[in-house]
Amino acid sequence: WGLLQAAMVASERQLKRRSGEGCAETIAARTAAVAEAEDGLRVGVAASATHETSASVSDTFTARKASRIDSDGSINSINGREIAMLDTSDAEATETDHSSLSRDNHDEDTGCSSFELPFDVRYVVAPMVGASDLAFRLLCRRHGATAAYTEMLFSSRIIKDPEYLRCKLQTCEEDRPLIVQLCATTVDDLVAAGKLVCPKCDAIDINLGCPLPQAAEEGFGAWLLDREHWPMLRSMVRELKSATRIPVFCKIRLLSTVEETVALCETLQAAGCALLAIHGRRRPPLGQHRLFRDTPADLDAIRQVVAAVSIPVLTNGNTQHPSDVAANLSFTKAAGIMCAEGLLRDPRLFEVGHAPSKSASASALLEYLHIASERSPHEISQVRGHVMWMLGKHGSGRRCTWTHLGPFSAEQLRSAIVGAESISELETIVRCTLAP
Structure with a gap:
C-alpha cells in the first residue's frame, strides 16, 4: 500500500505540471479512489510472502539467482526477493526445465x-x-x-x-x-x-x-x-x-x-x-x-x-x-x-520456451530497470518509454489503453509514468501495477 501511495506522488506531480496551478485532487483523495485495491494488494503481498517459505519456490529463487551471477561474482539482474513479490502461479509454469530445447534443436x-x-x-x-x-x-x-x-x-x-x-x-x-x-x-x-x-x-x-x-x-x-x-x-x-x-x-x-x-x-x-x-x-x-x-x-x-x-x-x-x-x-x-x-x-521474445505472462513482464521490467540503474548515464525519457511498452501501452495521449493497469486508471498510470523523475519511482509504479 505504501508503494501505491508513492506511485501516486509521481502521478500528482505530472498533473500539477499540466495544470500549471496545482491539482485540486490530493494524494489522499486519490488513495480513497483506489481504496478498494488495498485488500487485494495486501492479500497479494501476504500470499507472496507465504510462497517464499515453500521449498519449491525457494529452490526456484536459488536457481534464478545463480543463473544471474556473472563469472566475476556480480549479480547482473534482480534478486530473488524482487521476483518473489511479483511471482504468480503461471510464472512457475514458465520455469519448466527447457534443457532439452537446445539452441541447435x-x-x-x-x-x-x-x-x-x-x-x-x-x-x-x-x-x-x-x-x-x-x-x-x-x-x-x-x-x-x-x-x-x-x-x-x-x-x-x-x-x-x-x-x-x-x-x-x-x-x-x-x-x-x-x-x-x-x-x-x-x-x-x-x-x-x-x-x-x-x-x-x-x-x-x-x-x-x-x-x-x-x-x-x-x-x-x-x-x-x-x-x-x-x-x-x-x-x-x-x-x-x-x-x-x-x-x-x-x-x-x-x-x-x-x-x-x-x-x-x-x-x-x-x-x-x-x-x-x-x-x-x-x-x-x-x-x-x-x-x-x-x-x-x-x-x-x-x-x-x-x-x-x-x-x-x-x-x-x-x-x-x-x-x-x-x-x-x-x-x-x-x-x-x-x-x-x-x-x-516482450524483451524475452527470443528466449527458448518463453511463455508470456504477467509475472514474466514483471521480471523483465524489473531486470531492465536494474540494468538501467547500473549503466549510467541514462536518459530517463527512454526508461519511461520502455516501462510504457512493457506495461502494454497502446495508442497515445489520454486515449491510450494498457494491458496492465493494476490499481490505476489509464490516465493515472500514464500520468504517474510521465511524472516519474527517477528509476526508483518507476520501479515503484511497476511494482504497484504488476503486483499479484
Missing part, C-alpha cells in the same frame, strides 16, 4: 540454413530511435538475442560533434556483437563516420529504410531506394567496406515489386554488402508513415528475395509472439529474424 525447427558471418545473426534486436539504448540491448541479449543494432545515428553529426557520438554510442564488453546503424546523404560523410565508429562495433549498417519526412527532405533512408540513387549506394557500400575493414550491412524496405527489390539486393550484394535486413513493408507516401505501421509485412516477398541472393537476409515484420519467431524463419528461410516492437513489448 531450436534452429533445426526453423528449417533455416546457416551462412558464414563472423557472428550469429539468428535473433537480432532492430534499430529503434529512442529505444535501442544499452540497457535494453543487454536485457534482450540475456534473453535470447544473438546480436543487436544501435539506433540510427546521423553520420554528419558524428563527424561534427564528438559529444553526439559519446552520448549515442554507449556500449560495453557484454554488448557484442554490435551493429552500428548509420544514415548519410553522401559517401564521404558515411565513410568518415564509419571510421569513427568501427573500433566500437562488429559491423556497420547503412539505413535505407527510414520513411520519415526528415529523411525525404535531407535525402537518406528509404528515399535512397529509387533506382537513380543506386550508383551512390554501390559506392557507399564499397567505400565503407574498404575504409573500415568490417562487414557492411544494409537495412532496406521492399520496393514496388519483388523483381525490383531483388535487383536492388543483387546490386548491393555485388558492391560487397555482407547482409541484408529487409523490412517487409514498402515505403509509404510522404507524411503517411504512421498510417502504414500496422499493415501486415509481406513475408512472401522476403522469401523470394532470400531465394534469389546468396548473402544472409534478416526477415523483419509480423513478429509479436514467441511462436512467430520460428514460424517466420521457417516460412522465409531467412538467415535470421529482426524484431522491433515485438521486443519492446
Whole structure:
C-alpha cells in the first residue's frame, strides 16, 4: 500500500505540471479512489510472502539467482526477493526445465540454413530511435538475442560533434556483437563516420529504410531506394567496406515489386554488402508513415528475395509472439529474424520456451530497470518509454489503453509514468501495477 501511495506522488506531480496551478485532487483523495485495491494488494503481498517459505519456490529463487551471477561474482539482474513479490502461479509454469530445447534443436525447427558471418545473426534486436539504448540491448541479449543494432545515428553529426557520438554510442564488453546503424546523404560523410565508429562495433549498417519526412527532405533512408540513387549506394557500400575493414550491412524496405527489390539486393550484394535486413513493408507516401505501421509485412516477398541472393537476409515484420519467431524463419528461410516492437513489448521474445505472462513482464521490467540503474548515464525519457511498452501501452495521449493497469486508471498510470523523475519511482509504479 505504501508503494501505491508513492506511485501516486509521481502521478500528482505530472498533473500539477499540466495544470500549471496545482491539482485540486490530493494524494489522499486519490488513495480513497483506489481504496478498494488495498485488500487485494495486501492479500497479494501476504500470499507472496507465504510462497517464499515453500521449498519449491525457494529452490526456484536459488536457481534464478545463480543463473544471474556473472563469472566475476556480480549479480547482473534482480534478486530473488524482487521476483518473489511479483511471482504468480503461471510464472512457475514458465520455469519448466527447457534443457532439452537446445539452441541447435531450436534452429533445426526453423528449417533455416546457416551462412558464414563472423557472428550469429539468428535473433537480432532492430534499430529503434529512442529505444535501442544499452540497457535494453543487454536485457534482450540475456534473453535470447544473438546480436543487436544501435539506433540510427546521423553520420554528419558524428563527424561534427564528438559529444553526439559519446552520448549515442554507449556500449560495453557484454554488448557484442554490435551493429552500428548509420544514415548519410553522401559517401564521404558515411565513410568518415564509419571510421569513427568501427573500433566500437562488429559491423556497420547503412539505413535505407527510414520513411520519415526528415529523411525525404535531407535525402537518406528509404528515399535512397529509387533506382537513380543506386550508383551512390554501390559506392557507399564499397567505400565503407574498404575504409573500415568490417562487414557492411544494409537495412532496406521492399520496393514496388519483388523483381525490383531483388535487383536492388543483387546490386548491393555485388558492391560487397555482407547482409541484408529487409523490412517487409514498402515505403509509404510522404507524411503517411504512421498510417502504414500496422499493415501486415509481406513475408512472401522476403522469401523470394532470400531465394534469389546468396548473402544472409534478416526477415523483419509480423513478429509479436514467441511462436512467430520460428514460424517466420521457417516460412522465409531467412538467415535470421529482426524484431522491433515485438521486443519492446516482450524483451524475452527470443528466449527458448518463453511463455508470456504477467509475472514474466514483471521480471523483465524489473531486470531492465536494474540494468538501467547500473549503466549510467541514462536518459530517463527512454526508461519511461520502455516501462510504457512493457506495461502494454497502446495508442497515445489520454486515449491510450494498457494491458496492465493494476490499481490505476489509464490516465493515472500514464500520468504517474510521465511524472516519474527517477528509476526508483518507476520501479515503484511497476511494482504497484504488476503486483499479484
